[in-house]
Amino acid sequence: MNIKKYTNIVVVILSLVIFIAYSKLIAIVLLIGYVVYKSFATIIYYIGSNKYKRNQIDEAYNYFEKAYNINNSPMKIKLYYIYYLLLRGDLDKSDKLLKQLSQNKLTDDDEISIKLNMSIVMWKKNNIDEAVIILMELYEKYKTTIIYQNLGYFLILQNKYDKALEMNLEAYDYNSTNAGILDNLATSYCMLGEYDKSLKIYEELMLEKPTFPSAYYYYASTLLHLNKTEEALQNLNQALKCNFTFLSAISKEEIEAKITEIESSTKLLVK
Missing domain, CATH: 1.25.40.10 (Tetratricopeptide repeat domain)
Known part of the structure; x- marks a missing residue:
């Protein structure tokens, strides 16, 4: 039996003893306090998550960091924090924390x-x-x-x-x-x-309605090789409608540059 399970059982038994022999109120308070203690990191994380959704980014990261540093913080909460650090582009801190976590006993x-x-x-x-x-x-x-x-x-x-x-x-x-x-x-x-094989797979992919910009960017590349310029431009413009983060495989600037390049080449051909 591991320590966490042992502690949970002890608290439950103690609460039952208090409930039966002494005070129902004390027993309930004890149980509620223990549950809050065990879930405190998760509670703090979700407060940060709600702030993040409201675009209160700096405040959100403060809560994520607090949740990470709580003694009994679950691994998933720690990994969530590192994920948000990666989204922010904080590579050095992410690297440091990942190396620390890798020293633990891991599932x-x-x-x-x-x-x-x-x-x-x-x-x-x-x-x-x-x-x-x-x-x-x-x-x-x-x-x-x-x-x-x-x-x-x-x-x-x-x-x-x-x-x-x-x-x-x-x-x-x-x-x-x-x-x-x-x-x-x-x-x-x-x-x-x-390119024909590429096109076939991309047609499968588009049925899945991808939400990441690289799908449309690379699809446009295939279309360009097949001389389907208008379709390529349509997909590049669709890519610009996707959400971009530090972890996006293709940047918004790269897509805009590609559109400009194609439009410039098309104008030259018309002339």
Whole structure:
């Protein structure tokens, strides 16, 4: 029996004894106090989450940090905080906290989450080779959609297109409806010049109504290679309607630059 379960049982038994022998009110107060104590980090986190939704960003991060630092804060709350740090682009702090958490005794899910986030830190620090190494180690132990999704994309960024295609085909067999996996597979085909195959997969992807900008950006790239300029521009403009964060694979500026490039080229051809 672990300590947490043992403590819970002791508190329940103590509350029952007090309830029966002494005071119902004291017993109820004891139980409520214990529940609040056990859930305090979660309560603080959700206060921060509500502030974040209201765009009170700085206040939200203060609450996230407080929730992280509470002694009995659950691992998921700590990982939520690190995720928000990554969204904010605070790579150094994220890296430091992830390394600290990795020293703990971890469940499989915790190990996957921590190493996935470590790989994202490496990617955003322009160390794609280290990011791939981290994910390959995870891939050897676990097979999950998010591992396939991130590894498939990072292999593309590493310019290992044949290897990326092999991985993304395996990922497609694992989960053929995930938007990220479909995007990776279609992009792999595009990078290898197999534009018809890329188009077919992108048509599947668009049925899923992706909400991330890179799907439309890379789809536009395939369409351009097939001389479908108007459709490419439509998808690039659709990409601009998506939400952008520090973790977006494609920036808003890159998409706007691509639109300008296409429109300029089209004007030159007309002349």
